[in-house]
Amino acid sequence: MSKKGYLYRYLLLIKKLKMNPYSSFEELQRYIDQQCTYLLLQDDRLSMGFSKRTLQRDIREIRMLFGLDIAYSHAQRGYHICESSAENRNFQRMMEAFDVFNSLNLAQDLAPYLHLEQRSAQGTEHLYSLLHAIKNRRCITFDYRKFWDETLSQRHLEPYALKEFKSRWYLLGKDIRDGRIKRFGLDRLTRLKISENRFVYPEDYNVQQSQRYCFGIMGATGDQPQEVVLSFVPFQGNYIKTLPLHPSQEILVDTSDELRIKLTVYPTQDLLMELLSYGPRLKVLAPEELVAQVKQAHQEAFNRYGI
DNA sequence: GGTATAAGTAATGAGCTGGA
DNA sequence: TCCAGCTCATTACTTATACC
Numbered sequence: 001m002s003k004k005g006y007l008y009r010y011l012l013l014i015k016k017l018k019m020n021p022y023s024s025f026e027e028l029q030r031y032i033d034q035q036c037t038y039l040l041l042q043d044d045r046l047s048m049g050f051s052k053r054t055l056q057r058d059i060r061e062i063r064m065l066f067g068l069d070i071a072y073s074h075a076q077r078g079y080h081i082c083e084s085s086a087e088n089r090n091f092q093r094m095m096e097a098f099d100v101f102n103s104l105n106l107a108q109d110l111a112p113y114l115h116l117e118q119r120s121a122q123g124t125e126h127l128y129s130l131l132h133a134i135k136n137r138r139c140i141t142f143d144y145r146k147f148w149d150e151t152l153s154q155r156h157l158e159p160y161a162l163k164e165f166k167s168r169w170y171l172l173g174k175d176i177r178d179g180r181i182k183r184f185g186l187d188r189l190t191r192l193k194i195s196e197n198r199f200v201y202p203e204d205y206n207v208q209q210s211q212r213y214c215f216g217i218m219g220a221t222g223d224q225p226q227e228v229v230l231s232f233v234p235f236q237g238n239y240i241k242t243l244p245l246h247p248s249q250e251i252l253v254d255t256s257d258e259l260r261i262k263l264t265v266y267p268t269q270d271l272l273m274e275l276l277s278y279g280p281r282l283k284v285l286a287p288e289e290l291v292a293q294v295k296q297a298h299q300e301a302f303n304r305y306g307i
Numbered sequence: 308g309g310t311a312t313a314a315g316t317a318a319t320g321a322g323c324t325g326g327a
Numbered sequence: 328t329c330c331a332g333c334t335c336a337t338t339a340c341t342t343a344t345a346c347c
Contacts, residue, residue, distance in 0.1 A: 006318075025330095051320050056331060072330060074327075136317080
């Protein structure tokens, strides 16, 4: 089966268990078959059903690739997504992306009714190959052009995970040259090759844990995560309540005058840029260093107008 | 350049055992 | 009784090579 085929099956399994928790093996098998017919998938092997043994392997791979735990309940006589996983925001986001993908697949003749955002290539053509390399523990090589540097450099990497931030995809992995875990934007990556060399996935590496206090793509700065307190005007606060800035977001005050929230994150440049984008609709209350940085940036912007 | 074939690799299923 | 997890054999797919 193609790489696309089995990844598709993983996502269909997750979707079925999300809609109908405690589905039996036979129900899962029937659903995959129906969806393949409905979506007119060309992969014959995918539409031929699959065995229990394959389902067991899929559950293991889904746990590894997506961080979702699927278990069998003897009491309910069916498979289900464990509660802690079902609340995972990444899981929700992934399923939304899957739905969009399916809809666009079906809507190829409906171009007159779709108005898509015009933007440059995001490097998503590498997603399948990279997921395949991560799943099969294969080292990769590619050419990379840094955002601030036009020269190309060849990289040798142990790929560990993929991360999305602001509609862009990033690869997380260990640079074999210096042993450090780094991030690479997929849109700046070319000549990707999956090598024959295998690597051992580090037991102590957990992508959810490593990104827990990160805002954006930049990793831990070496500092401890800080408590960032932000005060939004009510209008902006409504957006922030429906689209939280970070999984750690807690509401401290919610009145007709302000929405005050607390985040626990590393104070990165990505965070600063995000806070500045809210302009006068946001006041940073803590920590002091971040307040000073935001003040300085606004002052410099003010000075540029020569007022 | 296109096609046929071989070899290597990945995905899968069958059958078995252990455990809840 | 049924599921999880293991080994091993089979099948499908991919890639390289030879030939026309």
